[in-house]
Amino acid sequence: MTPVRPLSLVTGASAGIGAAFARALAARGHDLVLTARRVDRLESLAGELRQQHACKVTALAADLADPAAPGTLCDELAQRGLAVDWLINNAGYGVPGTFVANDWRTHADFLQVLLTAPVELAWRLLPGMRERGYGRIVNVASLAGHVPGTAGHTLYAPAKAFLIKFSQGLALESHERGVHVCALCPGFTYSEFHDVTGTRMLMNKLPGFMWQSAEAVVTEGIDAVERGEIVHVTGRVNRMIKTMFKLLPDRVAMNLSARQSKRYRAQDAA
Structure with missing residues (x-):
C-alpha cells in the first residue's frame, strides 16, 4: 500500500542527479532524507x-x-523512527587515469562508494519495504554498463554493469512483495561529474544532442521504476547506442569503443 507521504533516501544528494531526484520527489509529495559529504549544500x-x-x-x-x-x-x-520507502542509490564519481596510475586506496574507496554501499543500503532497507508491502529502489547505473569497457576510468563501466545485474536479480526477488527495483542508465548528463574528473573541456566537444539534463534523467527514472521497468536507459540517443553495441560483434564493438573513447579521455598520468 502506497504511503500518504513516502519517505525517500537520496545518496549523493548535494548536486547533479541526486539533487534533481530530491527536488522531483519533494514535488511529488515525498518527505526526504538527503545524504552526501557536503553538509552545507x-x-x-x-x-x-x-x-x-x-x-x-x-x-x-x-x-x-x-x-x-x-x-x-x-x-x-532507525533511532529517528524513519522508515524508508524509496531508496535512490545515486552517490558516485569517476577516477580518471589508467588502473595503475592510481593507488589502491583510491580504487578501494571507489568500489566502496559505487558497489558495496548501494548493495548494503538495499540489504538493510529492503526488509522493511517488503514487510510494509511497498518500496522503490533506483540504482543509478550508466549507459557505460551496457557498452565495452575502455581504457581510463577502468573500474567505472564494470561497477555500473554490476549495478545493472544486481538490480535485475533484486527486482525478480522483490516484485511480488510490492517493491520495484530499477537500474537507471543515463548517458552524458549535465552535472559536476566531468568537472571533478578534469575532463570538462574534452566533454564540451561532444555534440549537444548527446547530452541530457539531470531533471530529464530523473523524470524518466521515476516513471520507469513506478512502471516496474527493471532496466531503463534514458534518452532516445542512448537507447540507440545501447542497441547498436548489442548487435555488433564483440571485436567490432571493442574497436569502435576504443577509438571513440580516446577522443574524450584526459592524458594518462602514468
Whole structure:
C-alpha cells in the first residue's frame, strides 16, 4: 500500500542527479532524507525544499567511502523512527587515469562508494519495504554498463554493469512483495561529474544532442521504476547506442569503443 507521504533516501544528494531526484520527489509529495559529504549544500537544498514543498527533510552528512557509513546511516534512521520507502542509490564519481596510475586506496574507496554501499543500503532497507508491502529502489547505473569497457576510468563501466545485474536479480526477488527495483542508465548528463574528473573541456566537444539534463534523467527514472521497468536507459540517443553495441560483434564493438573513447579521455598520468 502506497504511503500518504513516502519517505525517500537520496545518496549523493548535494548536486547533479541526486539533487534533481530530491527536488522531483519533494514535488511529488515525498518527505526526504538527503545524504552526501557536503553538509552545507545538503542544508541549503533541504531549506529550499521545505520552503517550496512543505515537506520534512532530514540532512545527514555521510562519506560512503567509509565502510561503516551505511550501517551508521541506517542506525540513525532507525533511532529517528524513519522508515524508508524509496531508496535512490545515486552517490558516485569517476577516477580518471589508467588502473595503475592510481593507488589502491583510491580504487578501494571507489568500489566502496559505487558497489558495496548501494548493495548494503538495499540489504538493510529492503526488509522493511517488503514487510510494509511497498518500496522503490533506483540504482543509478550508466549507459557505460551496457557498452565495452575502455581504457581510463577502468573500474567505472564494470561497477555500473554490476549495478545493472544486481538490480535485475533484486527486482525478480522483490516484485511480488510490492517493491520495484530499477537500474537507471543515463548517458552524458549535465552535472559536476566531468568537472571533478578534469575532463570538462574534452566533454564540451561532444555534440549537444548527446547530452541530457539531470531533471530529464530523473523524470524518466521515476516513471520507469513506478512502471516496474527493471532496466531503463534514458534518452532516445542512448537507447540507440545501447542497441547498436548489442548487435555488433564483440571485436567490432571493442574497436569502435576504443577509438571513440580516446577522443574524450584526459592524458594518462602514468
